[in-house]
Amino acid sequence: MGPSGGGKTTLLRQLKRELTPVGTGSGVIRYAGLPLAELPEERAAGEIGMVFQNPEAQIVMDTVWHELAFGMENLGLAPQVMRSRLAEMAGLFGLEPLLYKPVHELSGGQKQLLNLASVLLLQPKLLLLDEPTSQLDPVAAREFIQTLHRLNEEMSVTIIISEHRLEEVLPLADRVLLMESGMLKAACPPRELVSKASEGTFAAVQSYLPTAARLYLALPARGKSDTLTESIPLTVREGKRWLHNLASSAAGEPPGGNPAAAFGNNTAALPHKVDSTPLLSAREVTFRYEKEGREVLRKLSLSLHRGELLAILGGNGAGKSTLLHVLSGLAKPQRGKVELARGITAGFLAQNPLLYFSYDTALEELQHMAAFARLAPEEAASEISRLAEAFELQQVLQSHPHDLSGGQQQKLALAMVMLLKPAVLLLDEPTKGLDPDAKVRFAGLLRQLLEQGMSIAVVTHDVEFAARYASRCALLFDGSITAEGTPADFFSSNYFYTTAVNRMVRDILPQALTIEDVMTAWQGYAFRSSLL
Amino acid sequence: MSSGFRAMHPAVGLLYYAGLLLFAALITHPLFLITELAGLILLLLLQGQGRQLLRGLPFYLLMAGSVAVLNPLFSHRGAHILFYLWDQPITLEAVLYGLIMMLVLLTIFLLFISYNYTVTTDKFMYAFAAAAPKTALLTLMAIRFVPLFQRRLREITLIQRFRGIDVGEGSLRKRMRDGMTLLKVLLTWSLEEALQTGDSMKARGYGIRRRSTYSIYKMDWLDKAVLLLLGLSGLIPLILWLQGYGAFEIYPRMKPLVFGSGEAVMYISFCLFVLIPPGLEGKEIWLWRSSRRKAYPSVTPEPNGTRSMSSPLR
Structure with a gap:
């Protein structure tokens, strides 16, 4: 992760030999012990797969089945092998009803799944993804990331993904690399990154974190016991649990009352001097x-x-x-x-x-x-x-x-x-x-x-x-x-x-939509609770 | 939806239509031409293309009919003069030749309707890919660009109208310049994307070794049998034609039509060739019709049957 123009794409392209940009370079990249440059062509193409940002531009052929077969044809696989691999992958991705469709009839999400599937047909051991969901709508993006998660869990494919939308990806990641202007700023598990982000030097990272983690960082009422990195919430479910714990420990009673009353208007909204005409x-x-x-x-x-x-x-x-x-x-x-x-x-x-x-x-x-x-x-x-x-x-x-x-x-x-x-x-x-x-x-x-x-x-x-x-x-x-x-x-x-915030806090603060809403409401709430 | 002849291996369709085209061009014997035409109409009707046929028919008749009319007006070869039109001799030979050409044209028109329905582009490309894989790949990619560019150009036209670039209004000069601008936008955009497409091809190992082809068509025994039968029944008339049978000579002087034993063998074999696909289609139709009658016997109540027991009036 990292801001645009930080060198994420360049790094990913360095890892895929066929796409290494022209320029001067130093240092060695090793794949399975071999320097990347000495890898045989077929292994380099097959075992390292890459999916790009733009779903449309990656597609070469005009029908779904042909696009799926394209990579395998390039490697000169036997028809029988291609047939069984394709059958397997079409089943896994649910592409069977689409198999004979022209590619342009597919939605953006389906196109990106097709791109992923056609790379996976080469049975890669390492999958590189360059902002694959940036052109997709949230529902399609979530589906795409769920598929990646399944691949990672069930087939133990190594996945390196660069993303802006970390709400879904970060909880699934084992390790996070933070890049900024060509330098590696941090490399650690996601929860560790969250705890680092509270310390100032990494404050800029905060806007990339999932909502639950940002809420965790934003609320001042963190107890001492919460400093354990394992308890940092990353998903909506974890966030909700953490908040309820916090609320009950702060108030000593289940969060009832009417905290919503404490919170006024949507503070972050743009000024609205709405005219009636x-x-x-x-x-x-x-x-x-x-x-x-x-x-x-x-x-x-x-x-x-x-x-x-x-x-x-x-x-x-x-x-x-x-x-x-x-x-x-x-x-x-x-x-x-x-x-x-x-x-x-x-x-x-x-x-x-x-x-x-x-x-x-x-x-x-x-x-x-x-x-x-x-x-x-x-x-x-x-x-x-x-x-x-x-x-x-x-x-x-x-x-x-x-x-x-x-x-x-x-x-x-x-x-x-x-x-x-x-x-x-x-x-x-x-x-x-x-x-x-x-x-x-x-x-x-x-x-x-x-x-x-x-x-x-x-x-x-x-x-x-x-x-x-x-x-x-x-x-x-x-x-x-x-x-x-x-x-x-x-x-x-x-x-x-x-919003994710609303899903997390709706039991306590049904009207809160953003972190700022929760912050303002929470102060009033915590204050009242401490009086009781 | 595909069934019957259409569902067969592309090679079968290609052989059949190539054969028909060859016969239509070579054998000008009217009996053969009429048989071929009738066979094609039968096939089209069985394939459910009757509406398509009717829609195109006025145009085809006009085209072919005008050949039949124009030929005697312009060609004056032949020995039997029927009458004089504006001091021009109209010969029997020219009239007959015109009629034969009309039949040939009609046959070819109908052949292409049926061909377009049976052998779709991807089937043709598949058959083609076996011979020249690289060219086939390039052609397929190029074919994909046509509708893609159309869709993009539509989008560009819509948006560029906002900046006053519109081929629909203004002077001719401005319109042409605007048209070029639109094309320029399309090209820049598409070239940019083509770079990414190239990356994606390279990333999936394009060009590292000889490509194999994945096929969605499998040749089963029926395909092979039909292919063999078509080949044999097509070869017989062809060989006989090369021997000089079934010839119908009009110019310079009409010779009488002969129909000997050689022609009889040739005709029977020719009929077999023409009628195999309609036969396959017919069989399919019959199959579905009979299966509709027979299938699900438990659902279809018997006309006089077992339920009478519950009727107290019996």
Whole structure:
């Protein structure tokens, strides 16, 4: 683990001989006693498997069975061997019903499972994974990591994985390596890392830890007995148990009372000076892609008010992206109306920022966009430099858009959209693939925009992000908005679709969604308990 | 869904359609052509492709019919002049030749409908891969890119409209420039991804030794038997044709049609070749129909039967 640009990918590529980047290197990497460079080609390809970040780009063939067979064909295995291996692996991964499907009909999660399966067919002893779940939604990511866990437990495959999303991975890990700017900062079991993170030098690590561990570090009421590293909670279950122990030992009685009363409002939420006149409203919108197709949106009504951040949540294929297309006017609904208040425009940021770029440098992109927005040259220049500063893009203005990191690409695309001076911003999965620090910075950026009086609608899978920053949440299900409300109301009524913190503390503090909520509530609670 | 002839090994289908194409081009004897056409129609109907056939029929008839009409208008070879049209002689030979060409064209059109249904792209690629594995791999990868690029271009077009890049409006010059911009975005994006695809290929050992091929088709005894039968029944007419039997000469002077014992053997063997696949399809249909009648005897109540005991009126 470690921040983006810390050298995680480079390290993983050093371990896979075929993909070692060009450059100067020193030192030796040994695999099973042999220096990696002297390993026979077939062993190097077969025994060390690698899965990459982008599920789509790794796929070579057009049908599932052919993709699975591709690696085995390369190694020249006999047809009978291939057949039995494929049968086994298709059974293990549940790929049998998909076997004859064209690859593009698969969801992102299925594609990534297919990539994993086709690597596993070569029977690797070491599996390298480079942020494999960063492009997946939380449900698919969890499934993927469960599969990895099974492989590790049942077949004792060694797995080296680099990840931003450590909520699920860290509890499963035996050892954690922390990398920062090319240096190995720490190498220890996960619980030890958590206890180190409390000591200051590793404080930056905190944002990477699972929620339970962060809560453990954040709450000041830790008893002396808790200094044992074995008792540090990593999962929701462990966190819940630890909290209950803590609560009962602090109060000497089961946590009853009404601690929720002690806790006021969602402190971390962005300012919401919500105006009652809607800027953008959709009335009974119905949309389908083809005449005979399924109704993706069905009689959907939604409105966006001035100065609010609306988070639209929903499962895969629920039509979230379609909804944004319709709201932004890119797609025309068959029935119903989308109305934008007079004299304002809506800006839309798609999931894939690469779609926006067509020039050789970031600066050129911005200039051309400014010209399209009909800004006067000097106004354009000042506007560009202002945006570049606000979005921290000054350093990269001269680089090619494709050479930027994912987060920077997204900011550049957003800056381009901002040049059109929209009053409403529609964002499609803006937090996908960002590391925790980048996410916090991105939220800060949104806060700035909101303070300038913009309204933002975000389509996201990221429950934690929505709970923390949104002023209103809406759930898209079966083509229409089925639930809507402030994050506290919205999430506390959900059982599964809620934040990890809420799942941990819901018995004690049903309204708490974030660590900050718990902190404020807990102080009042602990204080009252100590009086009793 | 695949059953009957369609479910067989790709080699069987390829042999059959190659044979039909060869015969349609070589043997111009009308009896043979009509038999082949009838056989193909039967096969298409049995494969449930009647609707497909009907939809294309006006076009095929127009194309083939125009050949039949145009040939006598432009070709004046032959000895039997029927009449004069605008001072141009219309000969019997040219009319007949036009009709024969019409039959050949129709046969080929129908052949390709049936071929497209029976031998899908991946089956063809499979048969092809045995001969040239590297080329087949490249072709397969290239084929995959066509729909992929289409989908990406659609996405790009949608988003780039936001920056005023739209091939749908503006002057011709602007439209062309915008079109190029869209293609440029597509190419940059796709090349970037292709690098990753290349990595993923290398990571799975591409190019370290000769590739083997995984096949989803297995040749069973029925495939082999049908292959053998098709081969034999196809070879007989071919050899006889090379001997000069079944020839039908029109130009420069029409010769009378002969149908001797040689032609009879040739025709019987030819019929066998043409009718094997419809036979296989027919057998499949009959099988399902009869199994529907016979299956699950416990569920189907007998017409007059055991339950009468409970009826007090008996």
